[in-house]
Amino acid sequence: MLTNPTHHGHPYPFFTVEPAFSPADxxxxxxxxxxxxPWLAHGGSFYEVRNCDATDRLAPAFLAALAERMRTLTxxxxxxxxxxxxxxxxxxxxxxxxxxxxxxxxxxxxxxxQFSRQWQPADGGVLQAHDDEAGSRVxxxxxxxxxxxxxxxxxxxxxxxxxxxxxxxxxxxxxxxxMGNTAELAVAVQTLFAHRQFGELxxxxxxxxxxxxxxxxxxxxxxxxxxxxALQRWGLPDPVIRDGYRAATGLAAPPPTDCAAGVAIALAxxxxxxxxxxxxxxxxxxxxxxxAPLQQTDQSPLAVFSRVAFLPL
Numbered sequence: 001m002l003t004n005p006t007h008h009g010h011p012y013p014f015f016t017v018e019p020a021f022s023p024a025d026x027x028x029x030x031x032x033x034x035x036x037x038p039w040l041a042h043g044g045s046f047y048e049v050r051n052c053d054a055t056d057r058l059a060p061a062f063l064a065a066l067a068e069r070m071r072t073l074t075x076x077x078x079x080x081x082x083x084x085x086x087x088x089x090x091x092x093x094x095x096x097x098x099x100x101x102x103x104x105x106x107x108x109x110x111x112x113x114q115f116s117r118q119w120q121p122a123d124g125g126v127l128q129a130h131d132d133e134a135g136s137r138v139x140x141x142x143x144x145x146x147x148x149x150x151x152x153x154x155x156x157x158x159x160x161x162x163x164x165x166x167x168x169x170x171x172x173x174x175x176x177x178x179m180g181n182t183a184e185l186a187v188a189v190q191t192l193f194a195h196r197q198f199g200e201l202x203x204x205x206x207x208x209x210x211x212x213x214x215x216x217x218x219x220x221x222x223x224x225x226x227x228x229x230a231l232q233r234w235g236l237p238d239p240v241i242r243d244g245y246r247a248a249t250g251l252a253a254p255p256p257t258d259c260a261a262g263v264a265i266a267l268a269x270x271x272x273x274x275x276x277x278x279x280x281x282x283x284x285x286x287x288x289x290x291x292a293p294l295q296q297t298d299q300s301p302l303a304v305f306s307r308v309a310f311l312p313l
Contacts, residue, residue, distance in 0.1 A: 088170055
């Protein structure tokens with residue numbers, strides 16, 4: 001399974017494998033397309049496909065082995081969860097340039113398994129990797145030859161597309177979740193910031209807010225308020241909330257804080273990143289070491305959030 005992969009570093013890390021699976025596994029997967037599936041059609045100029053969640057139609061042992069292999073190939077601490085989607089593109093369909101950046105709770109790695117028998121270049125349906133959102137340059141291509149696979153870790157810059165097809169294109173798309181970006185984390189983030197009212201923040205922020213909001217972009221001051229909200233809802237003292245706001249705006253160097261307060265501020269900044277933008281695996285890796293002291297027996301809201309975000313579930 002996925003042996004002898006070829007790893008690529010540009011325009012972002014990805015790997016290709018051909019052949020990807022054994023004949024028995026191919027028969028297992030290809031047989032799903034012959035079943036009576038509840039296809040969901042997506043129209044329009046950007047995403048022209050029919051797909052169906054086929055996870056329950058695949059052998060659990062196969063999915064478990066696939067998750068384990070993807071952990072090795074991506075170097076990521078992926079959970080046991082795997083979602084498998086059968087996908088069909090009809091002649092004339094295409095998929096525009098997009099990145100699928102992982103929002104909080106979303107999948108973080110993907111494997112595209114291709115099932116187009118006797119594919120020829122004129123058939124189209126080629127998976128392409130790009131280095132920007134415009135997609136003006138094709139940096140790598142993966143033709144949809146039968147039993148070939150394309151795998152990658154998703155992030156803000158993982159731009160890809162599929163060229164127009166001239167014949168039926170069949171693929172299986174397997175999605176995987178990082179242990180630091182689970183559905184449980186998504187619930188924790190939404191709960192943390194639910195019903196937020198910036199007017200409820202400590203008055204100790206008033207002077208800093210006035211300065212920041214008069215000179216900085218709105219998105220930067222908004223993020224700073226999200227950081228302050230996290231710290232306040234975790235029960236941190238007002239001076240730590242102020243330090244976190246200052247760190248997020250960058251207008252003033254925060255005064256020295258103790259180690260625990262520094263960790264709390266770093267975690268609040270990361271929670272704000274998840275809430276406002278997406279999951280950043282590099283930031284998670286840096287923070288995971290700092291979170292260790294909070295992952296033991298402490299039952300404070302801060303520690304509980306830390307355990308959801310940084311321990312395997």
